[in-house]
Amino acid sequence: MDGSLTRENAESHADLDPSSLLGPTLAPFTRRFFTEAGLKPGMRVLDVCSVSGDVAFIAREIVGETGHVVGFDEPPAVVAYANERASYRKLENVEFVAGTLENPPSGQQFDAVVGRLVLMYRKDPARDLRGIVQLLRPGGLVLFQEVDMLAATSLPRAVHVEKAREWILDTFRLADIDPQMGLKLHPTYTSAGLVNIQMRVDGLIGGSESALPTLLSDVAETIIPPFHPVASTDELDELEERIRNELAESGGVMSSALLISAWATRPDR
Numbered sequence: 001m002d003g004s005l006t007r008e009n010a011e012s013h014a015d016l017d018p019s020s021l022l023g024p025t026l027a028p029f030t031r032r033f034f035t036e037a038g039l040k041p042g043m044r045v046l047d048v049c050s051v052s053g054d055v056a057f058i059a060r061e062i063v064g065e066t067g068h069v070v071g072f073d074e075p076p077a078v079v080a081y082a083n084e085r086a087s088y089r090k091l092e093n094v095e096f097v098a099g100t101l102e103n104p105p106s107g108q109q110f111d112a113v114v115g116r117l118v119l120m121y122r123k124d125p126a127r128d129l130r131g132i133v134q135l136l137r138p139g140g141l142v143l144f145q146e147v148d149m150l151a152a153t154s155l156p157r158a159v160h161v162e163k164a165r166e167w168i169l170d171t172f173r174l175a176d177i178d179p180q181m182g183l184k185l186h187p188t189y190t191s192a193g194l195v196n197i198q199m200r201v202d203g204l205i206g207g208s209e210s211a212l213p214t215l216l217s218d219v220a221e222t223i224i225p226p227f228h229p230v231a232s233t234d235e236l237d238e239l240e241e242r243i244r245n246e247l248a249e250s251g252g253v254m255s256s257a258l259l260i261s262a263w264a265t266r267p268d269r
Contacts, residue, residue, distance in 0.1 A: 037263035072099030129192035182260030
């Protein structure tokens with residue numbers, strides 16, 4: 001399956017830009033990653049599978065008014081909505097166009113290619129990267145963030161945290177999504193011919209008072225229906241409260257999936 005479950009099943013702007021903690025939670029990690037990896041003012045950046053544009057807007061914060069960001073995605077409604085969001089923000093140097101990883105926008109050369117939670121949906125990520133890298137100038141940057149879902153856990157074991165985790169992993173299997181693409185970024189980059197590979201990892205941990213029960217329940221409610229045959233609506237509706245109660249009773253903690261970032265360069269020759 002290409003793209004994301006949210007995008008492919010979107011029926012409204014609310015579906016494309018949900019009132020979820022996921023985007024705001026990931027944003028600081030993405031911003032820090034882009035800066036550490038070498039995005040700078042004035043760069044031309046290509047955002048892969050942009051959805052509603054969150055990653056492109058972070059890149060625009062860094063490249064500034066002298067830079068330029070192009071995002072692409074396939075569904076026309078998604079591209080139109082991302083452009084609406086850019087227009088609302090009065091960002092004249094951010095644009096979204098139609099395209100896929102098989103047929104990305106051509107005719108331009110970029111200083112960097114970025115993507116977040118993209119390669120996990122691809123059957124052959126290395127092949128896709130080899131194609132997209134051709135749009136980079138020699139020495140250009142490749143920056144992707146993917147997850148390791150199996151790293152998410154709780155201690156002591158919280159039944160509803162583990163249940164939600166298994167629902168999400170089952171959904172990934174049903175949709176042919178790689179739950180550990182983050183750990184595979186290094187060999188994928190190597191296979192794509194990239195050099196100077198560097199990586200970092202980010203994650204969250206907290207107890208009943210943290211935002212993690214809300215985050216996990218939001219993610220579960222977003223990606224599971226209607227793909228999972230077991231998770232009921234009632235269970236999903238009450239998931240956050242059940243998780244908070246369990247953590248409060250045990251005094252335990254839960255940790256998020258790991259967000260793994262990798263950056264590399266296209267060889268000069």
